[in-house]
Amino acid sequence: MTEQQPVRVQLALDRMTIQEAITMAKQVEQYIDWIEVGTSLIKEFGIESVRQIKQAFPDKIIVADIKTFDNATYEFELCFEAGADVATVMGAAPDATLELCMKAAHRYQKQTMIDLLSVSPDRIYDLERYTDAVLCHHVSKDEQEHNGQMAGQSQNHKVHSATHSTTTIPQIAVAGGITLTTLPTILQQSPSVIIVGSAITQASEPAQAAQQIREQINLFSNQPSNPLASL
Numbered sequence: 001m002t003e004q005q006p007v008r009v010q011l012a013l014d015r016m017t018i019q020e021a022i023t024m025a026k027q028v029e030q031y032i033d034w035i036e037v038g039t040s041l042i043k044e045f046g047i048e049s050v051r052q053i054k055q056a057f058p059d060k061i062i063v064a065d066i067k068t069f070d071n072a073t074y075e076f077e078l079c080f081e082a083g084a085d086v087a088t089v090m091g092a093a094p095d096a097t098l099e100l101c102m103k104a105a106h107r108y109q110k111q112t113m114i115d116l117l118s119v120s121p122d123r124i125y126d127l128e129r130y131t132d133a134v135l136c137h138h139v140s141k142d143e144q145e146h147n148g149q150m151a152g153q154s155q156n157h158k159v160h161s162a163t164h165s166t167t168t169i170p171q172i173a174v175a176g177g178i179t180l181t182t183l184p185t186i187l188q189q190s191p192s193v194i195i196v197g198s199a200i201t202q203a204s205e206p207a208q209a210a211q212q213i214r215e216q217i218n219l220f221s222n223q224p225s226n227p228l229a230s231l
Contacts, residue, residue, distance in 0.1 A: 005192065007217050009210070010063060010173065012197035014038030018049050022056045024201055028210035029057065034086070036063040036195065047082045054083030061085045067115060069093045072100035080108040086134070087112065091119040091127050102130060113173065128169050134193060136173040180212055187220045 011032045013021040018041070025035050035057055041049045042064065054062045064084035068075045072089065079087040089101045091114045098114070105112045113134040114127055127135060174186050175195035186194065196213060203209035 006221060007187070007191060008033035008061075008193050009214060009217065010034035010036050010175075010193050010195040011200060011210070012036040012038055012065075012175065012195055013053075013201065014040045014197060016041065016201075018045050018052050021049070021053060024206060025053070025057060025060075027207050028200060029060070031207070031210035031214040032060075034061040034063055034193065036065050037084070038197075039065045039067050042066060047078050050079060050082040050084050063113065064088070068097065068101060070097060072097045073104055076101050076104035076112075077108075080104065080110050085110055088115050088136070089113075091116045091123060091135075098127075098130070102133065106132070114170075131168050131170050134171045134173050136175055136193075136195070138175045138195075180216060183213065183216055184220070187217065 009032045011025060011028060011034070013024060013036060015038070016024070021037070021041060025032070035053060037050045037053050047064075050062065050064045062084050063086040064079035064082070065088045066075055066079055068087070068089040070093070072093075076087050076089075087101070087105070087110070089098060089112060091098075098112075101112045104110075111132070111134060112130070113136050114130065115136050115138055116124055116127070117138050119127070124135070127133075171192035172189075173193035173195055174189070174191045175197075177198070178186065178194060178196050179199045183194070194213075194217065196210075199213070200206050200209045
């Protein structure tokens with residue numbers, strides 16, 4: 001049996017200063033695995049945000065949510081040189097861009113996360129050829145705020161293509177307004193990474209909120225019916 005890693009928690013840090021991001025992550029670091037330097041953080045403070053957060057958390061996986069759509073080699077190298085372990089590219093980007101992102105990640109021995117915002121099911125199927133990447137099923141901030149939509153609300157939320165049930169597929173991440181309420185539905189789909197932002201960062205007690213999310217993931221992983229429990 002192929003060994004499967006436990007579900008990892010990725011903390012998304014957005015719409016705050018670099019120091020606020022570091023302070024927030026320090027409050028919850030024992031409950032999280034990956035730290036995401038969010039798109040708004042990078043846009044406001046530049047690649048220095050990635051550098052400083054990696055310096056503050058050298059033992060954590062740092063995700064630079066750069067959302068590359070073009071100029072792939074330059075942008076990915078910028079992230080990796082600043083200390084990022086993972087950088088993101090949009091799944092709707094040209095194939096040439098995706099190929100260059102994967103090549104840069106391999107060269108630096110880092111990883112690519114492909115954001116599936118506004119990507120068709122056929123395109124998702126096509127992107128599953130990148131077995132070294134992480135595919136991120138993502139409900140956008142605008143969809144959350146404008147439509148009240150959140151990841152895990154629907155039982156029809158599927159993060160794997162059924163046609164790939166017997167073949168190697170990439171790791172899967174899920175993001176978009178995840179809460180304790182929606183988390184169980186998402187966990188049923190066996191994601192590799194759960195990306196949580198405001199449920200932790202906007203909680204009155206961020207450490208407690210992060211602990212509750214971690215405990216719910218651990219509880220699910222230890223259930224006999226869960227495939228992770230027998231590993």
